[in-house]
Amino acid sequence: MYKVDLSFPYRDVQIKRGVDPKDEYILESEIGRGKFGTVYKCTEKSTGLSLAAKFIACPKKEDRRNVEREIDIMRALQHPRLIQVYDAFENGKIMTVILELIEGGELFERVIDDDFILTEKSCTIFMRQICEGVDFIHKQRILHLDMKPENILCLTKTGNRIKIIDFGLARKFDPDKKLQVLFGTPEFVAPEVVNFDEIGYGTDMWSVGVICYVLLSGLSPFMGHTDVETMANVTIAKYDFDDEAFDEISDNAKDFIQKLLIKDMK
Known part of the structure; x- marks a missing residue:
C-alpha cells in the first residue's frame, strides 16, 4: 500500500x-x-x-x-x-x-462524477485505506461516529490516496462504560444509534459498510424518501444488491458489505 x-x-x-x-x-x-x-x-x-x-x-x-x-x-x-x-x-x-491542507476534494464528488468511473479495484484501494484509518482511531479508543464519503478527502485530484477528516462528533470510548449518542447522518448511522442503544467500535464499522456499498454502486443502501423512512430501513437493516449496478460486482465485495451491515453490533 x-x-x-x-x-x-x-x-x-x-x-x-x-x-x-x-x-x-x-x-x-x-x-x-x-x-x-x-x-x-x-x-x-x-x-x-x-x-x-x-x-x-x-x-x-x-x-x-x-x-x-x-x-x-x-x-x-x-x-x-x-x-x-x-x-x-x-x-x-x-x-x-x-x-x-488537503486539496484533492471529497471522495463523494468522485462517486457522483459521471466522468470518473470507480472500478471495483479502485474501491478496494479506497476501502483498504479507510479501514487502516478507522483501525488506528479504534486502537486509540476513539470512535469517529460520522464516517461518510463527505468526510473522506482525496490527497490529489486524480490519485487514490485518502484521508479521513472531521472529528467533530468523535468520542473517547471506554468499553466498560455505556455510551449512547443521537447524532450522525441518517443514511450512514448504525441501528444502535437510531435506537439509542449502546454504541461501540462496530458503530463505525457499519458506516464503513455503507460507504463501501455507495462507492461500488453509486447508490445509498438505506435511503428512503424522508429521514424517518431512511432510519426505519436502518433499524431493520433492510437493503439488497438487486440493482444492475451490482451485476459486475464480485461476491467478495458483497460478502464484505454483508459482514459489516449486521443489525446486532456484537
Whole structure:
C-alpha cells in the first residue's frame, strides 16, 4: 500500500488563548464552509507552510468545549490516513483550528462524477485505506461516529490516496462504560444509534459498510424518501444488491458489505 508520510512532524498542539491567528498566518482563499464555520487556505508566516484554517464561531461555552474536545481527540490521532492538526487559537468568541491542507476534494464528488468511473479495484484501494484509518482511531479508543464519503478527502485530484477528516462528533470510548449518542447522518448511522442503544467500535464499522456499498454502486443502501423512512430501513437493516449496478460486482465485495451491515453490533 502507498506509504504516506505525515505532512509535518508530530505537534503537541496547545490552544493559544487571546492570540489572533492572523498574527501568525496569512489568510488566503476560502475553501469551504459549513454549519461548523468557514475554512480558508493559509500560510504560516514563519515557515511558508500551506495549511487550512477552520474558523468556528463559539458564542456559547458549550460550543467552545466541543471544539476543545475535537482538538484533544485529534492530538491522539497522528496517522497518515487521518487529517492532522497543526495549531489552535481561541480569540474572543472565535476558535481557529489550523489543519493540514488537503486539496484533492471529497471522495463523494468522485462517486457522483459521471466522468470518473470507480472500478471495483479502485474501491478496494479506497476501502483498504479507510479501514487502516478507522483501525488506528479504534486502537486509540476513539470512535469517529460520522464516517461518510463527505468526510473522506482525496490527497490529489486524480490519485487514490485518502484521508479521513472531521472529528467533530468523535468520542473517547471506554468499553466498560455505556455510551449512547443521537447524532450522525441518517443514511450512514448504525441501528444502535437510531435506537439509542449502546454504541461501540462496530458503530463505525457499519458506516464503513455503507460507504463501501455507495462507492461500488453509486447508490445509498438505506435511503428512503424522508429521514424517518431512511432510519426505519436502518433499524431493520433492510437493503439488497438487486440493482444492475451490482451485476459486475464480485461476491467478495458483497460478502464484505454483508459482514459489516449486521443489525446486532456484537
